Amino acid sequence: MxxxxxxxxxxxxxxxxxxxxxxxxxxxxxxxxxxxxxxxxxxxxxxxxxxxxxxxxxxxxxxEGRAPTTHGEKLTLDYLTKQFTDMGLIGANQGSFLQAVPMVTYTPSEQQNITLAGLPLQYRHDIVLSSRHANEQINIENAPLVFVGYGINAPEYQWNDYSDLDMQGKIAVILINDPGFAHPEGSQFNGLAMTYYGRWSYKFEEASRQGALGAIIIHDTKPASYPWSVVENSWTGPQQDLVLNTDEAKNRIQVEGWMTLTAATQLFTKAGFSLPTLMERAADQAVNVDLAQTASIQFTNKAQYADSYNVVATLxxxxxxxxxxxxxxxxxxxxxxxxxxxxxxxxxxxxxxxxxxxxxxxxxxxxxxxxxxxxxxxxxxxxxxxxxxxxxxxxxxxxxxxxxxxxxxxxxxxxxxxxxxxxxxxxxxxxxxxxxxxxxxxxxxxxxxxxxxxxxxxxxxxxxxxxxxxxxxxxxxxxxxxxxxxxxxxxxxxxxxxxxxxxxxxxxxxxxxxxxxxxxxxxxxxxxxxxxxxxxxGNNQDWPGYLVGSEFHHLRPAK
Ligand SMILES: [Zn+2]
CATH class of the missing domain: 3.40.630.10 (Zn peptidases)
Structure with a gap:
């Protein structure tokens, strides 16, 4: 797995x-x-x-290491259910302790033809790409590449890397982490502490909201906090995810992935830009740059479906x-x-x-x-x-x-x-x-x-x-x-x-x-x-909330 x-x-x-x-x-x-x-x-x-x-x-x-949808899961569910039953807890799902979680396993092909700005890139070595669109032949020809800094749209920081952009049919090239990483002492984006805007999952979600065709994150060991090998291991071979509903599937970018800093440097040089200079600028202000280069990407993406389960017990x-x-x-x-x-x-x-x-x-x-x-x-x-x-x-x-x-x-x-x-x-x-x-x-x-x-x-x-x-x-x-x-x-x-x-x-x-x-x-x-x-x-009437400065404050504010 x-x-x-x-x-x-x-x-x-x-x-x-x-x-x-x-x-x-x-x-x-x-x-x-x-x-x-x-x-x-x-x-x-x-x-x-x-x-x-x-x-x-x-x-x-x-x-067997308790992987979802395996025999190990079955043993685990039985064990947990028995324990919670013995304690006298009740199954939360209309009496059942199990909540089915529909999962899909995507397997991108090892054969990937990827060309960025005319440079053929080597799958795994330079770049990893996957897709949350099922059973599809991904076939992208000459999609424009746009550098969008950290790829952040954060009204509370008056920051929008996508301002005045139409991302339709384009691929976003994005830095990992957030501008606070470059300004540890500053108050923007919480300084050194990563905000959610810094996570890769946010980058792909935002690129999807912007209507982009795809998004590629530039890997950099320090701001990512893990080396390329982790990216390579995690984003190749079978990858499990939740089954997207129709709307989510419709709005999701077609390809998502990472490229190495070395590959990105080559791409930016080819496009006539200095990546280090753009990185500095992106940390100081919202930025986007049309790289005037395109990407062509071909691979297949197989999907297999199976349910796994949460165990939910209530007192x-x-x-x-x-x-x-x-x-x-x-x-x-x-x-x-x-x-x-x-x-x-x-x-x-x-x-x-x-x-x-x-x-x-x-x-x-x-x-x-x-x-x-x-x-x-x-x-x-x-x-x-x-x-x-x-x-x-x-x-x-x-x-x-x-x-x-x-x-x-x-x-x-x-x-x-x-x-x-x-x-x-x-x-x-x-x-x-x-x-x-x-x-x-x-x-x-x-x-x-x-x-x-x-x-x-x-x-x-x-x-x-x-x-x-x-x-x-x-x-x-x-x-x-x-x-x-x-x-x-x-x-x-x-x-x-x-x-x-x-x-x-x-x-x-x-x-x-x-x-x-x-x-x-x-x-x-x-x-x-x-x-x-x-x-x-559990014995009072309090409803704690998120503090000012938290990215979740607006959802349930502290009093
Ligand atoms: Zn854990």
Missing amino acids: KHLFPFCAIALMVSACNGQNTVQAPQIEKKQQTTEVNQAAINVNFDEARFRADIKTLSSDEF KGSTQADEQLLFTAHWDHIGKDDTKEGDQIYNGALDNASGTAGIMEIARQFAAQAQQGNGLKRSVTFIATTGEEQGLLGSRYYAANPIYPLDKTVAVFNLDSTNIYGKTKDYTIVGKGQSELENYLADAAKQQNREVKSERNPASGGFFRSDHFSFAKYGVPAVFAGGGSEPLDDATAAYKTEMEKTMKGCYHNVCDHYHESWDLSGALQDLGVYYQAAKTL
Whole structure:
């Protein structure tokens, strides 16, 4: 199964995994006692053995790496359904725990004839192209190429790279990231922190809205935050996506892809422009330039259809049952690769058997409380999503086809790869500064004496890389948080250094399997924060909103 590396828990992984450089004997007081008191304050009895057992089962070889639409999916759905049933939760989809997510797998041909500005480009080496139009022979002859800077239309920044352009029949050539990347200290586009305008998915969506025929992003390792090899792996071979509805299909650009910086430099030189000069200009002001060159592109695009499933389980609230708090964690991972020598199974223990086990453990706590008559006023729904690795597919589908109306959905708490590096003194909120929902996390983290921080590399756009984002796009306050960079004490720091060595290179690799030696106390600490935050919000009347400066503010503004 192909997978889109740019998705997933990369942000948390980075904050957890790049810690080596900074772990150096800080002055550490013995905090052991305080921690126990503080955990007691949160008053929750997570069962570590049970949490461990769920991770172990879901990431076992038997589950074959949990790829959507495989036998591994069937086992996963059965397991999750049984767990939620045993807890006493109800199936949210008219009694069923399953929500079908229609998926399509597109396979572009390896034979692609691509000529830009008269330069023949080599598929994979210089350029990758795919299409979301099914079973089509893509045949583009001499389509004009237009450079549109960062390809952004953002009224709130008075910025429109497409102004006065008619993109009909043309192909947009676009820079990755946003103008803030070039002006880290500026306020435009949030400085170094990536806004949604910087994500590749936005670029293709906007080019489609502009009526373009196609869009090609210029890859650049720093602003993209990953090398060309990741682009090549992700955008070639079979690629899963949601089935587009008729309107979406009609309005979608015909070809979408990336080219290397080297290929782009050649193209711009041929057209008589300096790419570095245009890049500088594009960071300072909205810009578009007719390159007076054309593109010709031929390849075939095969489509195959199959359903996958989200698992959706609800614990009904007592007095405000129509108002929902959602917990999300993707159950899927990237399956197995029979062509590999040795270990062929991507077990996805950390990513994301751990998060799936995490929402189940939180569900068990709320269910137990409800059985004792201490249930929440609002309802809580747990969604184990499918297809996250392929582009947040399950959560995107749920958000577009919600079982409970989104305007009655108060908040989303997402778990994607829990902390396996032990307890921390701090607490990471990815994309910190988005919504008032973060206040609930901050209060809960404070009860554990933990300092709240942003992730280490906000320029990589971590906020847009896991399932919570599918809900943010509709204005539902959503958070992705957990872990931290400062180990609680010397022993934890030493353990972390060792475990980071063990897990090095295992992100989206076959060695992401379960280890009996994992210290899950940090994960339980984090589950406690989510649990406490949801408990408070589940018993009040508050509707948190997005803060001024968030790209989602206008959808559900903070008061
Ligand atoms: Zn993940």
